[in-house]
Amino acid sequence: MKKVVVAMSGGIDSSFSALLLKQQGCKVIGATFLFFDQIDSSVERAKKVAKSLSIPHITIDLREEFKTMVIDPFIQGYKNGITPNPCAICNKSIKFGLAMDIAMEETKADLYATGHYAKISTYKGNYLLALPKNQKKDQTYFLALIEKERLPRLIFPMGDVAEKEMAKKALEAFGLNLWAKQKESQDVCFFKGLDLKTYLSKYLPRLEGNIIYQGRVVGKHEGYYFYTIGQRKGLQVRMGKPLYVAGISPQENRIYLEDKGKVFSDKVVLSQVNFHLPFELWEAPLAQVRYRSERVELSKIERQKEKLVVELKKKVFAPTSGQVCAFYEKEYLLGGGTIAISS
Structure with a gap:
C-alpha cells in the first residue's frame, strides 16, 4: 500500500484528491502548510476534511520561509522593474521544494500529491508533466520550473477529473459541504484580497515620475513598480486611443507607452x-x-x-x-x- 501525503489547502481540489486516493486504497496523510497569516478558515476546513475522511493530518508552519523565498523576491522583482510570477516561484521553491521535503520526511510518505490540474506521464523514457483532462483548468504552465528529479514522486488526482463540479458533488455526497459560500479566487494568495498596487504600496513608497509616449510626457505615475508590460488599464492617460505599457525604466523612474502593435x-x-x-x-x-x-x-x-x-x-x-x-x-x-x- 502506497503512503501518500496530500498537500491540503482546505479547498475542493486538494480535498477531493485526498478522497480519491483513499478510495484507491492508498494510505493517505493530509498536510496543511501555513504560508502567511491566512484570514480565512482554510486550515480549519482542511482539518474537518481530514477528520471526515479518517486520515491523519499535520500542520506545518512555513510562514518565515515563504516570506523569504516568495514574498520578498516578489516585491524586489517589481522594484527592479520586472513582473515576477509568484505562483511559479512558490511551486519551485516551496510547494514542490521545501514543503514537499518536510512533509514527506515527517510522514515517511512514498508520494506527494496536490490538487493541481496536471498529470504525471512518461514520454521518450522520461517522467513528465502532461495536460489534465480538464484543460480549462490546466496549471502545468505554473509547474514548468519545478525540479525534474521530483516528478517521479508526484501524483495529481485532479488530472483525470473532467469537471470541478463533479469533485464538489462527490465531497457533498461524502457529507462534506464546506464550500457553499466560498468563491474561487483568481488572485495571488498572499494579497488577501488586495489589488497589486494596494499590496505593493505597503512596502514600496509613492515615487512620482513621468509617463512617456512618442518622446513626450503625457502623464504622471505614482511609482514605476506599479506597472507591468502590456498593461492598458489604470494608466490615466487620455490620448483618444488605447495605449499599452511597453517599457519600464527604474533608473529614470519612467513608464513608456506604445500602440498595441508595438x-x-x-x-x-x-x-x-x-x-x-x-x-x-x-x-x-x-x-x-x-x-x-x-x-x-x-x-x-x-x-x-x-x-x-x-x-x-x-x-x-x-x-x-x-x-x-x-x-x-x-x-x-x-x-x-x-x-x-x-x-
Whole structure:
C-alpha cells in the first residue's frame, strides 16, 4: 500500500484528491502548510476534511520561509522593474521544494500529491508533466520550473477529473459541504484580497515620475513598480486611443507607452532554464509566454551557456521579464525558464 501525503489547502481540489486516493486504497496523510497569516478558515476546513475522511493530518508552519523565498523576491522583482510570477516561484521553491521535503520526511510518505490540474506521464523514457483532462483548468504552465528529479514522486488526482463540479458533488455526497459560500479566487494568495498596487504600496513608497509616449510626457505615475508590460488599464492617460505599457525604466523612474502593435515580440531570452525532458530530445516544441496565451511554434531555439534564446514563428503579445516561458510537445510539458529579455 502506497503512503501518500496530500498537500491540503482546505479547498475542493486538494480535498477531493485526498478522497480519491483513499478510495484507491492508498494510505493517505493530509498536510496543511501555513504560508502567511491566512484570514480565512482554510486550515480549519482542511482539518474537518481530514477528520471526515479518517486520515491523519499535520500542520506545518512555513510562514518565515515563504516570506523569504516568495514574498520578498516578489516585491524586489517589481522594484527592479520586472513582473515576477509568484505562483511559479512558490511551486519551485516551496510547494514542490521545501514543503514537499518536510512533509514527506515527517510522514515517511512514498508520494506527494496536490490538487493541481496536471498529470504525471512518461514520454521518450522520461517522467513528465502532461495536460489534465480538464484543460480549462490546466496549471502545468505554473509547474514548468519545478525540479525534474521530483516528478517521479508526484501524483495529481485532479488530472483525470473532467469537471470541478463533479469533485464538489462527490465531497457533498461524502457529507462534506464546506464550500457553499466560498468563491474561487483568481488572485495571488498572499494579497488577501488586495489589488497589486494596494499590496505593493505597503512596502514600496509613492515615487512620482513621468509617463512617456512618442518622446513626450503625457502623464504622471505614482511609482514605476506599479506597472507591468502590456498593461492598458489604470494608466490615466487620455490620448483618444488605447495605449499599452511597453517599457519600464527604474533608473529614470519612467513608464513608456506604445500602440498595441508595438508591444508584440517574437524573441525572448530565458534565464533559470529548467529541463524536464533533456534538450537534445526536443523535436517540435511550442512556447507559451503567458498563462492562458496560445502556444506558438519556434523558428529557432539555441542554448547559450546558462541561457536559452528563443525565436518564435509569430509575434506574441507582451512577453514580460520575470514571467515564465513554458515549452510543450504534444500534451507534454518539456520544461521552461524565466524571461530575462524580450525583443
